[in-house]
Amino acid sequence: MxxxxxxxxxxxxxxxxxxxxxxxxxxxxxxxxxxxxxxxxxxxxxxxxxxxKLEAEPMGYPVRAITTLQIDQRIGTEQLHEQLLSIPEVIDCATIAGQWDVMLRIVARSNADLQRVIERIARLESVSRTSTSIVLQDLARNRHLPLMDAATADLDDEA
Missing domain, CATH: 1.10.10.10 (Winged helix-like DNA-binding domain superfamily/Winged helix DNA-binding domain)
Structure with missing residues (x-):
């Protein structure tokens, strides 16, 4: 590189x-x-x-949220990934370490629609608890270019 x-x-x-x-x-x-x-x-x-780069807001999804999930460890996540990907409003999904097990970025048409999406997620068998925060403003997203810029600058310095 x-x-x-x-x-x-x-x-x-x-x-x-x-x-x-x-x-x-x-x-x-x-x-x-x-x-x-x-x-x-x-x-x-x-x-x-x-x-x-797709933006959800012009497609009718102006509400953005971060939702974290606690998973019932006795049930596990075997089917959870597939179930979450069947929900179109789930745009990012990652397993995480710490108090929570999964982090989602979700979008919705309104706050009421967000509640519908969260309730759908909460009803999944392996989900024992959810926590949601509404995103007010994205300060930085998809910052891969600055990372690549820094990585290649370091490589050039070493040459």
């Missing part, structure tokens, strides 16, 4: 509709170089995919 890799990822992140040829022209490098670097970053697991 180097600064050129960062510039390629930055370009596609800012405009996912960019073609490899457009990227090559904008960066002043050969098209096969861009393609080879994208392939190498995918194979290394650095670049999972370049997707458009």
């Amino acid at each position: 180097d600064r050129l890799d960062f510039r390629i990822v930055e370009l596609f992140s800012n405009d996912p509709g960019t073609s490899v040829l457009q990227a090559a022209r904008e960066l002043g490098i050969a098209r096969p170089t861009v393609q080879a670097r994208l392939t190498r970053m995918r194979e290394a697991g650095i670049l999972v995919d370049i997707l458009p």
Whole structure:
């Protein structure tokens, strides 16, 4: 990973509709170089995919919340993941360590709709308790580019 890799990822992140040829022209490098670097970053697991950034609010989901779950350890999480992914309002899901076992980012059409979603989650067999906080404002989201920028700057300093 180097600064050129960062510039390629930055370009596609800012405009996912960019073609490899457009990227090559904008960066002043050969098209096969861009393609080879994208392939190498995918194979290394650095670049999972370049997707458009979707916003829930324009789709009618202006309410955002963080919900944490405690899981009944006797039941476990074997089916929980699949059940949570069947709820379209669940946009992120992670297991966590500490007092809570699972953290979700969810969206809803209104506060009443948020309550409906939370109640649906709370009724899942392995969920023993939930806690929800409404997101008032996102201060930072999907900060992978600054991380890659820092990582590649460090690599360039070592060279």
